[in-house]
Amino acid sequence: MTVILPAKDAGAYIGTTLATLARQFDDIAHLKLVAIDDGSRDDTGGQMRHFGERFTHVEVLANPEPVGLASARNQGLAHVEGDFYCFVDGDDWMQPLRLQSLVTTMRALDTDFVRTDHVTATEGRRRLVRAPFAWRGRAVSPREAILPADESTMVDYPYAWAGMFHRRTLDQGLAEFPPGLFTAEDRPWIWRLHLGASSFAVVDAPALLYRRGVTDSLTQVFDRRQLDFLPAFSLALDAVEADAEADRFRPKIVATTLAVCSHHLFRARGMAVADRARLRVGIRELLGRVPGAELDEALSRLSDRRRRLLARTIREVRRT
Template sequence: MLDTRRPAVSVVVPARDAARHLPDALGSLRRQGPGGSDLGDDLEVIVVDDGSQDDTGRVLEDAAERLPGLRTVRHSVSRGVSAARNHGVREARGRWVTFLDPDDWFFPGHLSAMLAHAGTSDADFLVCDQVQARGTARRTVRAPEPRRHRVLDPRTGVMPTSRSTMVNYVQVSSRFLSRRVVDAGLARFDEDLPTAEDREWSWRLLLGTREYAVVDAPGYVYRRQVSGSLTDIGDSRQLGFLLAYDRVLDGVRSAGQTEFEPKVLRDTLAVLHHHVNRRSAYPDDVWDAMVARAQALVGRFDPAVVAAQTTAIGHQRAHAIRRQGVHL
């Protein structure tokens, strides 16, 4: 007889050539019950092997013996992290769904703590803090919302433009999504974005849900400075953030939420300035394309909004952007 009982939580792990770090990630999932115990049948782990060419398959075979809730889906060729996450979400049966990248891990008891918080409210999703790991060094990064353990309107996590807000806290593994959010399609990532899919998703999640809460929990560990990370590349994939913010702007306008347009522009300029500081990493053709696309996106905003946000980012940053050919 088919068992129709839903596990309490499904963890989706997109993995491509992840044999080096995947054992740490999967090992941490064995200690997610209270006090670092085993969550047992309450935990489902779905690893989507996205066309790996290394020993990822062997690592998953070994892990299956120690992690009974593990299921593996394989793509014969790589389809990208968004497609891998989306496939995992389609397979997920849990009442709550979250994500874990294969080079990160959860602290012991993290998922049981998130489940306990979920049981005290009717929030659409929860958000936790993160710990950034660089070698043996650890640094706690708190979600930029001081109101903890309170159900909040997600739209309050967007503004103001003058500081980092919840919409800028884009770490995918910090989100703990209810089944109704998953069934509404809000757990889906845009597969057309080569990078910055988390930025577009963060906006869509905040603007498409009713209630959320930021909670204190053991948290997840985000491993920094991983070799081959997309944050370090200098090719055309980095143009993805401009397409992402194009789509954010489309979504804001189609929903009649034009009051958020200054924030969309401010975030675009902030990321663009980051790339300006990395100009030497890009071939000229890639940089020319970035400037052209940035100019096209800036041109979509009302001139008064552009003038206000150009002033707000300060003379130095505005000057640096202008020097590269983007007219503000």
């Protein structure tokens, strides 16, 4: 199987990530590591090359300038070998034999992909985050994990590193991320996966630990890169509109879009004035794609707080 590890300026953490990858199989020869140094200005690339000596199969790619997480992951996909692949970020780590366990499970279930819970690690505190699906260890259609529209479901759990994938998802064109996006690249990706794959399962496995609160993480910054959620959700809307069951799934993508837009409007106070203006224009254009009746229905299910955050933008949408 192949592990794809893109990282930028992750020198403070990536040693832990690489060390735990070396403990994922009883025989390390079963794992190929593809590490992508995405224009780092620290020793991320050097650590990739140093720790890479522990692996039987390893490729270290280097980008002179950052291309973003989506494009870096796509670079890794071009080097996948074997039946299975997965992603890990440069500030995460895994408990021993997680990947061996997932390979065994995928062979037994014969699914296109599996998803797992994960553990967040924030300043020494750990918390289990469960994948939002009732059935465990059972192969089902990924479409059955998209609804209901007003509850958290598997399309709201888009973390690329929280699972493993059969290479047939790569062969079917379901694996790639929208190139050039620095944030929210996993939103259209998860929708395409759930609409296009034949089978998946949520399974138990040794934990992946996701480090939260990293100050230079893109989830923590307030610059123009955060605006990438706008084209990302536009692509997710495109994927739903192109589907034969668009009417069934459109209420869900509209509800999720509104929730994420309200989240970014709340965070906008930390942005530069010009970026706040771009944010409002972008949200107005994005929501302008949604028919008025569907917009009203989705708004009625939002909390009062989220409706208040969106009120000005919704008025502007209705005036256009």
